[in-house]
Amino acid sequence: MMKDLRFRDRAKAEELARLIARLAPEEPVKLVHVCGTHEVTITEFGLRSLLPPQVEILEGPGCPVCVTPVKHIDEAVALAEQGHIVATFGDMARVPGTHQSLEDARSAGADVRIVYSVADAVELARKTDREVVFFAVGFETTAPTVAAAMLDGVPENFSLLVSHKLIPPAMAALVQGEHDISGFLAPGHVSTIIGMEPYKIFPERFGVPVVIGGFEPLDILYSIALLLRQLRKGEPKVENAYTRAVRPEGNLKAQAILAEVFEVTDHYWRGMGPIPGSGLKLREEFAAHDARERFGLEVESNEALHPGCRCAQVITAKARPDQCPLFQKACTPRTPYGPCMVGEEGMCHIWARYGGRPKL
Amino acid sequence: MTIKQDERITLLHGAGGQLMGELLARLLKRFTKTSVGGGLGLKELDDGAVIPLLGKNLVFTTDSHVVQPLFFPGGDIGRLAVAGTVNDLAVMGAQPLALSCGLVIPEGFPISELERILESMDRALEEAGAALITGDTKVLGHGELEGLIINTAGLGLAERVVTDAGLRAGDKILVTGTIGDHGMALLAHREGLGFETTLESDVAPINRLIARALEAGGEGITAMKDPTRGGLAACLNEMARKAGVGIMVHEGAIPMREEVRGLGELLGINPLEIANEGKAVIGVAPERAEAVLEALRSHPQGLRAALIGEATADYPGKVILVTEVGGKRFLENPIGDPVPRIC
Numbered sequence: 001m002m003k004d005l006r007f008r009d010r011a012k013a014e015e016l017a018r019l020i021a022r023l024a025p026e027e028p029v030k031l032v033h034v035c036g037t038h039e040v041t042i043t044e045f046g047l048r049s050l051l052p053p054q055v056e057i058l059e060g061p062g063c064p065v066c067v068t069p070v071k072h073i074d075e076a077v078a079l080a081e082q083g084h085i086v087a088t089f090g091d092m093a094r095v096p097g098t099h100q101s102l103e104d105a106r107s108a109g110a111d112v113r114i115v116y117s118v119a120d121a122v123e124l125a126r127k128t129d130r131e132v133v134f135f136a137v138g139f140e141t142t143a144p145t146v147a148a149a150m151l152d153g154v155p156e157n158f159s160l161l162v163s164h165k166l167i168p169p170a171m172a173a174l175v176q177g178e179h180d181i182s183g184f185l186a187p188g189h190v191s192t193i194i195g196m197e198p199y200k201i202f203p204e205r206f207g208v209p210v211v212i213g214g215f216e217p218l219d220i221l222y223s224i225a226l227l228l229r230q231l232r233k234g235e236p237k238v239e240n241a242y243t244r245a246v247r248p249e250g251n252l253k254a255q256a257i258l259a260e261v262f263e264v265t266d267h268y269w270r271g272m273g274p275i276p277g278s279g280l281k282l283r284e285e286f287a288a289h290d291a292r293e294r295f296g297l298e299v300e301s302n303e304a305l306h307p308g309c310r311c312a313q314v315i316t317a318k319a320r321p322d323q324c325p326l327f328q329k330a331c332t333p334r335t336p337y338g339p340c341m342v343g344e345e346g347m348c349h350i351w352a353r354y355g356g357r358p359k360l
Numbered sequence: 361m362t363i364k365q366d367e368r369i370t371l372l373h374g375a376g377g378q379l380m381g382e383l384l385a386r387l388l389k390r391f392t393k394t395s396v397g398g399g400l401g402l403k404e405l406d407d408g409a410v411i412p413l414l415g416k417n418l419v420f421t422t423d424s425h426v427v428q429p430l431f432f433p434g435g436d437i438g439r440l441a442v443a444g445t446v447n448d449l450a451v452m453g454a455q456p457l458a459l460s461c462g463l464v465i466p467e468g469f470p471i472s473e474l475e476r477i478l479e480s481m482d483r484a485l486e487e488a489g490a491a492l493i494t495g496d497t498k499v500l501g502h503g504e505l506e507g508l509i510i511n512t513a514g515l516g517l518a519e520r521v522v523t524d525a526g527l528r529a530g531d532k533i534l535v536t537g538t539i540g541d542h543g544m545a546l547l548a549h550r551e552g553l554g555f556e557t558t559l560e561s562d563v564a565p566i567n568r569l570i571a572r573a574l575e576a577g578g579e580g581i582t583a584m585k586d587p588t589r590g591g592l593a594a595c596l597n598e599m600a601r602k603a604g605v606g607i608m609v610h611e612g613a614i615p616m617r618e619e620v621r622g623l624g625e626l627l628g629i630n631p632l633e634i635a636n637e638g639k640a641v642i643g644v645a646p647e648r649a650e651a652v653l654e655a656l657r658s659h660p661q662g663l664r665a666a667l668i669g670e671a672t673a674d675y676p677g678k679v680i681l682v683t684e685v686g687g688k689r690f691l692e693n694p695i696g697d698p699v700p701r702i703c
Contacts, residue, residue, distance in 0.1 A: 046687025355690025
């Protein structure tokens with residue numbers, strides 16, 4: 001029942017902290033992870049306070065809810081307003097669109113249901129004659145479950161509003177052109193699906209080291225030590241520090257299912273803009289279950305963030321939440337200004353909830 | 361794209377978190393005279409009010425109880441209604457004298473259950489050494505009320521009043537026992553998770569335990585509070601904020617049952633954010649800390665009392681948690697209520 005406490009041993013954590021201090025160069029090091037679960041562990045266990053002052057670790061575009069474009073939210077709201085049942089994850093419902101959030105639409109009478117998985121939404125469709133649209137958000141970890149549901153067969157009245165995104169192209173967008181990123185802590189869960197191969201471009205083309213890390217405090221400290229060792233040696237490569245879950249080739253079956261149902265397309269990322277080959281869309285064969293094809297959506301969207309909100313900088317690892325003047329003042333989990341405070345995997349939300357600060 | 365402030369009462373307004381604090385601050389402005397004879401009053405928002413009287417301190421408090429279900433592992437709404445009020449008096453430094461009982465009962469409620477609840481109240485009063493001396497009963501029609509509401513008010517006498525605002529930098533922070541029991545027991549019971557046999561609420565009057573601490577600590581006891589709604593996290597934040605000190609607590613030193621810790625992990629609920637109904641947080645001058653800890657541990661209700669941290673001059677108003685791996689972070693005031701209707 002309990003997580004394995006071996007990965008939380010204090011003496012080992014202190015030992016790793018000393019190793020990190022020894023390996024850290026004198027100049028500033030900016031490490032970037034791209035995963036809400038990594039941020040929760042780093043913040044909840046206060047790992048930043050165990051790092052030397054020149055070593056900083058930030059969350060990049062690791063929160064699927066945060067990077068979902070306003071256009072997709074507007075489409076979901078439009079579908080709900082057309083009278084269809086829109087099923088979505090809880091925090092997605094709260095992200096404001098151009099005019100309203102799904103939650104606002106629900107207060108105004110639309111039928112918006114909070115579900116925990118695509119299976120719940122399919123089940124919902126089986127029990128009604130009405131149209132059920134599942135707002136499919138998430139990275140390589142959630143997309144295969146949606147693909148599997150499609151291959152299992154879904155009822156005629158079920159369709160998808162696909163907003164699935166791919167992590168490596170977003171990481172690549174961060175290091176294209178001028179940047180100050182010293183290394184990537186790659187997401188363990190995504191890597192169980194995609195394996196090590198997609199990260200090879202980072203050392204090979206951009207000279208940026210990558211370490212795939214697990215989610216316990218010691219996993220993360222160990223991964224940071226490996227990144228610093230690569231930097232010290234000047235030999236960037238892709239290392240796997242999460243071998244108990246990640247195979248070099250990834251999960252071939254999940255990859256095959258994904259490829260069977262979805263094809264890669266260009267996607268717009270909130271706070272980042274359009275990124276080539278960074279999203280998924282349903283293949284031709286599934287067009288009947290593609291909400292965009294089926295209901296012919298036309299929305300006018302405004303992707304601008306609230307003035308003063310620094311979510312775009314937080315998503316691109318250019319700012320910490322506490323560097324935003326709104327953080328924990330006007331902008332709190334109850335009164336969020338930007339998607340990084342709404343999304344439960346957003347860095348601002350996690351810092352507000354778990355008392356995150358750069359160093360204590 | 362600010363989300364509009366809701367102008368109606370939501371469940372979060374009663375959750376003991378930030379939102380409730382904001383609501384209270386707003387509502388309190390409606391009252392003009394809020395204290396008597398220079399004693400502590402409504403503005404201090406302490407666990408009880410104080411009326412200085414004939415060289416003594418009369419302490420007065422009230423609390424309404426709405427727990428669901430009415431009977432739960434380790435207690436029931438009756439025991440809770442007595443313990444809640446007695447403990448509010450106790451953490452002000454008072455010994456309880458008398459309680460009142462206001463019952464709001466739905467039509468159709470079994471009288472035998474009501475009797476069981478009142479008998480349980482009586483046993484708790486006996487443990488506390490207090491009397492029930494006045495009361496009121498109302499019955500509401502079908503559909504007007506779900507469950508039962510018990511309001512109790514309590515009077516106690518204190519030689520020396522201890523507030524929740526008196527911490528000074530350097531004071532040690534003690535808790536009188538394991539944290540998170542009440543909230544997790546209720547949650548496990550409601551969700552039918554099969555922890556009922558091992559996990560019980562800690563609901564109990566702890567005035568005798570606190571009397572022992574006061575005896576051992578004397579003037580060295582600088583602040584007390586019971587970590588009910590919002591749990592230890594809300595309690596420590598309030599004590600730090602009111603005293604203008606920081607508090608540093610060590611996660612590894614906080615006494616916690618394994619079942620509570622495990623269930624918290626499983627459900628993603630932080631045991632530091634859920635209610636306790638038989639515990640107190642005590643601030644003690646460093647030179648008296650050992651004596652108070654020893655006194656607490658000599659009482660059956662304080663066997664697992666522990667020193668969990670200290671007040672600091674740094675980070676006034678904030679609580680710093682030293683995590684189990686040695687990292688540090690702020691322990692924030694809980695945003696909402698992970699488990700509603702448990703007190």
